[in-house]
Amino acid sequence: MSALSGQSARDVRARLPITDARAMSVVAPVVFGAALLGLWQLAVVALDIDAYVVPAPSDIWSELAANHATILDGALSTGRNALLGMLAGALVGVLAAVLSSAVRVIDQMAVPVVAALSVVPIVALAPVLYTLYGAAVDTARILVAALSVTIPVYLNTLRGLRQVSAVHRDLMTAYAAGPLQVARSVTLPTATPYVFTGLRIASSLAVISALIAEYFGGPIGGLGKSITSAASSSNYPLAYAYVVGAIGLGLAFYVVTLLVELWFSRHRST
């Protein structure tokens, strides 16, 4: 085509929207955060605030440095529960959504159940689950994380499965495609980014649930247990150091799921 010969092929490498971030959008929050920490440090020292009210950032930092190995261990233990729970919950959520979108009756039956489930404080089930599965294993923690993930993944996947555009549906009819072919070539790929939107929303919930579940019992190990034991022995800076570890863990889950979501929606610029 003469009109196209001069047009060079554009960069075909996949680009995440995140690569467009400007330096300023990184520098500004970092400066703001550092200023806040400085103010906090200044306030604690100048006003001579006791550690049980709020410890100084410098004290938290030195506990963090001294105990980084145990904090990492705790993060790995809690992270493992959250991850297993997230995977199990996501699997159940996706399968349930596929079933609901395929069978109308199931969808209609599920609406009130899902509404009820989404207001259940799932962490409150932890003591019951410990009794059920025993306090020596992590099963209850994984279950709590899984339950908290299932609903957001279910709702988002179901929404995604219904986003197939009219023109794609017509096209599949014109191709005389079978139901399985339609699912594989159009419906599931359309829904995929929505599944990961659900997972991103649920990722922090999974970490929080797995961590809070540790407050109610179960085996030693994990950030939640460490926070309670440090606090009960009045080692407040250490308790805060574990909280920092928990923040890091939650952030890691969020960022990873966010990147996966962006990856799967990288060509959907509509």
Add this chain to the structure above:
Amino acid sequence: MRAMTSAAIQVTGVHRVFTRKKDQVVALDDVDLTVGAGEFVSLIGPSGCGKSTLLRLVADLDAPTSGSIQVFGKPARQARLDQDYGIAFQQAGLLPWRTVSGNIELPLALHGYPKADRRSRAAELLELVGLSDFAQHHPDQLSGGMQQRVAIARALAERPRLLLMDEPFGALDEMTRERMQNELVRICAETGAAVLFVTHSIPEAVFLSDRVVVMSPRPGRIVDVVAVQAGGLGPSQDRTDAVRDAESFFHSVARVRELLHGAPAPGARGVEAR
């Protein structure tokens, strides 16, 4: 008209009534239409005249309330199941997660062609629509005109003897549109396919077609058929840009416009004269 013996499309006494709550809308009222093999026929008319509905009936994306539709001598449904036609819509409707090449291969993959055949056919079609450099791009990296070309290539993937096109250039700017029209003439000449083409642009219909079918709304009816080819423009496969300046081109445009407005009405509005 060539080869009327084996018609690509035979529409006989077709009615289509849409029922919404208590209202009945007559989208098509007693429509008869024949499209010969290799013939290019355009449907033109204002919004709501049922031109898209008629095309969807031929594609078996919708069923007539009464009447019969034959495609290559078979019922429309059988023709769809046999993949006797290729189709393109106003929206390109490419799958955003597939590459350009993957999109063209889609119908071939669905119908079980081996991978090597799919690859070579896609390469061939990309050559035909002038997008060989873009095989591994994704649709979001292409302009609207380029996406529409991919959609046309996809419609041609299984070498159909009939192309159904529902305002495929409706969303494109004027210059891209004329270029696409020139390309479509060339592609039709190379493939020899019959085309049923829905548009609301008078010059587009006249430039591309052997015959232009003018329709009126409420109820959707065929007003008249303008034989562009017989009017002196020659067979649709041989058209070039020069045709746009030919006297018989203007004559046919005027005739179609006259039919659309019910009477000679110079400068009348209501239909885009693109």
